[in-house]
Amino acid sequence: MAWVGFHRDALKWTGPVGEPTYFSTWPTLHRGSCQRCRTQLTSVADGSDMIMVAIFSLSRSAELAPVGHSYREEAAPWMAITLAPDPQRRT
Secondary structure (H helix, E strand, O other): OOEEEHHHHHHHHOOOOOOOEEEEEEEEEEEEOOOOOOOEEEEEOOOOOOEEHHHHOOOEEEEEEEEOOHHHHHHHOOOOOOOOOOOOOOO
């Protein structure tokens, strides 16, 4: 699953059913799912300022360029991973 991170304060839910319903998947990790269809949408760790959102759930996901990839060293040899050259940090 592909994720994109946002600062929690910068994320606004605009869908018809509002914010996800959260459940614990680990003592310090919580997943958020759609209240209507139960599709997993988010992942957030206790104490983190960031919330990870499943890219497929975003209406303009094509505008995002990957800047990192977890576990790329363990990827199958046929999987090509291309990242953006240099992430542009916003302040």
